[in-house]
Amino acid sequence: MKFPQKHTLQQIATIISCDFVGAADFPVYGMNEIHVVTEGDIVFVDHPKYYDKALNSAATIILINKEVDCPEGKALLISSNPFRDFNKLTEYFKPFEKSIASIAESAQIGENTIVQPNVFIGNNVKIGDNCLIHSNVSIYDDAVIGNNVIIHAGAVLGADAFYYKTRPEGFDKLKSGGRVVIDHDVEIGALCTIDKGVSGDTFIGAGTKLDNQVQIGHDTIVGKKCLIAAQTGIAGCVIIEDEVTIWGQVGIRSDVRIRKGTVLLAQTGVSKSTDENTTYWGTPHGEARTKLKEFAAAKKLPGIISKLK
Numbered sequence: 001m002k003f004p005q006k007h008t009l010q011q012i013a014t015i016i017s018c019d020f021v022g023a024a025d026f027p028v029y030g031m032n033e034i035h036v037v038t039e040g041d042i043v044f045v046d047h048p049k050y051y052d053k054a055l056n057s058a059a060t061i062i063l064i065n066k067e068v069d070c071p072e073g074k075a076l077l078i079s080s081n082p083f084r085d086f087n088k089l090t091e092y093f094k095p096f097e098k099s100i101a102s103i104a105e106s107a108q109i110g111e112n113t114i115v116q117p118n119v120f121i122g123n124n125v126k127i128g129d130n131c132l133i134h135s136n137v138s139i140y141d142d143a144v145i146g147n148n149v150i151i152h153a154g155a156v157l158g159a160d161a162f163y164y165k166t167r168p169e170g171f172d173k174l175k176s177g178g179r180v181v182i183d184h185d186v187e188i189g190a191l192c193t194i195d196k197g198v199s200g201d202t203f204i205g206a207g208t209k210l211d212n213q214v215q216i217g218h219d220t221i222v223g224k225k226c227l228i229a230a231q232t233g234i235a236g237c238v239i240i241e242d243e244v245t246i247w248g249q250v251g252i253r254s255d256v257r258i259r260k261g262t263v264l265l266a267q268t269g270v271s272k273s274t275d276e277n278t279t280y281w282g283t284p285h286g287e288a289r290t291k292l293k294e295f296a297a298a299k300k301l302p303g304i305i306s307k308l309k
Contacts (some may be wrong), residue, residue: 001177001199002030005092009061009075011041015092016085021067022075026060031089033219035237035255036200042089044082083165087175090199094177097123097141110147117172122158128184139180146184152212157182161198161218161236174198176218183207184186189214195236205242215264217254229266242307251283262287 008027013019029040037043044063045054054062054073062070063077063086070076079085103109103121110129115121120138127133128147133140137151137243140158147193151157157180164171177209178197182204188194189212196202197219205224214228217236222228224242232246235254240246244258247266252258256270264270267284281288 001032001094003028007179008105009077012061012089013077013304016077016079018080018085019078020069020076022061026061026075030199031086031093032059033197033237035219036197036219042077042086044079044086048105066215080084083172083174086174090175090177099123099141104141110249115154136192143180143182143196145182146186147186149182150187150192151189151193155188156193157188158196159193161195163198163218163236166223177204178219180204186210189230193214198236211248 005261007028012028020130031042032279034057035042037057039060041059042061042063044052046065060074061229063079063082065082067078099122104123106123107121107125109127112129113127113131113147115133116135118135119133122141124141125139125143127145128145131149131189133151134153138156143158152164159287162176162294176196176198178199179201180194180196181201181208186204187205187209189210191212192210194215194216195218202219202220205222208222210228210231213231215233217234219236219239220234222240226244226288228246229248234252237254238252240258241260245263249277250264251269252270258272259276262274263279265281268281268285270285279288282291
């Protein structure tokens with residue numbers, strides 16, 4: 001998330017009532033999660049295990065719960081609760097805006113786009129030309145949809161990220177201030193759910209087609225010309241490269257990369273990144289032919305064991 005204008009380190013510290021290390025006029029341009037930060041961004045970290053990753057990231061302002069040696073060219077915001085204060089910044093720069101109509105006045109809808117009854121289109125949504133939005137679709141604030149996009153009934157674009165921190169009293173939710181961005185020529189099946197980014201974008205590339213009941217988590221990037229079949233669940237912060245095929249009931253954990261040309265057969269459980277142009281199957285996933293050979297060998301084990309008795 002980029003701020004509407006440049007702020008200073010001192011201004012940000014004042015907003016969240018915390019101390020800082022660095023020049024008072026150190027420039028701050030935005031805030032983001034660690035996998036998408038750029039120079040001028042704030043990133044938060046609240047566990048020593050991840051201090052080095054945050055301090056050595058592209059972010060130049062580190063919202064941290066302990067004063068540490070500050071790398072050259074960077075600044076610190078010292079907070080007793082970085083998770084809470086990151087939420088404060090989200091609320092400050094991207095507060096919830098109540099809608100007063102089914103289609104917000106600030107929404108922009110392109111030429112020849114058809115919007116069927118009972119569709120909700122939130123504030124500042126942009127929809128391109130020649131789109132078809134079927135009934136009961138909900139498109140949350142700030143979503144961007146390209147040209148020639150079809151969205152089938154009941155789909156939800158822009159729900160909050162599923163991102164919680166465990167507290168003694170329960171779960172603390174990380175607030176979402178990002179967007180959903182859909183490129184041109186995409187088709188989204190009925191009852192699909194695409195969560196917005198925490199502070200960046202969840203992105204679906206040009207020409208990609210989603211079957212019904214597909215879940216795509218926050219900040220995930222889906223490339224061009226991908227096919228994703230029904231009941232697939234994709235966690236947050238996944239990168240799916242171009243021309244990937246994902247069959248039904250596949251599950252993909254967060255922070256993995258599905259490389260170009262990968263095929264994931266039905267009910268595959270993906271726990272680590274894949275190689276290009278390779279077909280996978282099983283849980284945990286493996287190269288499909290190898291997994292089938294393993295299953296064939298396993299079937300022979302009872303006979304082999306009985307002969308050894």
